[in-house]
Amino acid sequence: MxxxxxxxxxxxxxxxxxxxxxxxxxxxxxxxxxLVLSVLQRYEGIKQGGLADILExxxxxxxxxxxxxxxxxxxxxxxxxxxxxxxxxxxxxxGREITERLQPLASETSSEALRGVSExxxxxxxxxxxxxxxxxxxxxxxxxxxxx
Numbered sequence: 001m002x003x004x005x006x007x008x009x010x011x012x013x014x015x016x017x018x019x020x021x022x023x024x025x026x027x028x029x030x031x032x033x034x035l036v037l038s039v040l041q042r043y044e045g046i047k048q049g050g051l052a053d054i055l056e057x058x059x060x061x062x063x064x065x066x067x068x069x070x071x072x073x074x075x076x077x078x079x080x081x082x083x084x085x086x087x088x089x090x091x092x093x094x095g096r097e098i099t100e101r102l103q104p105l106a107s108e109t110s111s112e113a114l115r116g117v118s119e120x121x122x123x124x125x126x127x128x129x130x131x132x133x134x135x136x137x138x139x140x141x142x143x144x145x146x147x148x
Contacts, residue, residue, distance in 0.1 A: 019112060023105040023109065027098065027105075033074065034102055036065055036069060036075065037095055038099070040095070044089075047080065048089060051066075066089060073095075075090065075091060075092060076090050
């Protein structure tokens with residue numbers, strides 16, 4: 001049963017990412033870009049190292065991603081007032097606009113995946129997934145977003 005749960009979760013996550021990728025590409029956003037944008041929307045002002053941790057990439061990789069996105073006018077680096085060596089990351093107006101355009105696409109993807117699933121079943125699924133997150137991380141899940 002444990003292996004099946006993990007396998008099905010991985011398959012669903014992969015297929016949802018693929019469906020969302022297709023929608024996001026229509027507005028000119030790549031997967032790495034939408035991942036960064038979604039993290040910055042939620043944790044605006046995060047340090048580059050924190051972003052790398054969340055994305056599970058090396059800090060140098062995150063830095064290169066931010067370089068490209070800064071050149072595209074999607075994000076900006078601001079000096080950290082508490083640490084001269086560190087940079088804080090923020091969405092630009094254009095980055096915010098694209099993030100707002102991605103939100104309905106995320107909702108469409110979730111709706112497609114949950115077609116035929118009742119609201120009660122969806123709530124139960126989220127409760128179970130939150131419990132799994134808590135079990136694996138040792139802390140209560142952040143339930144601030146239901147379209148992830």
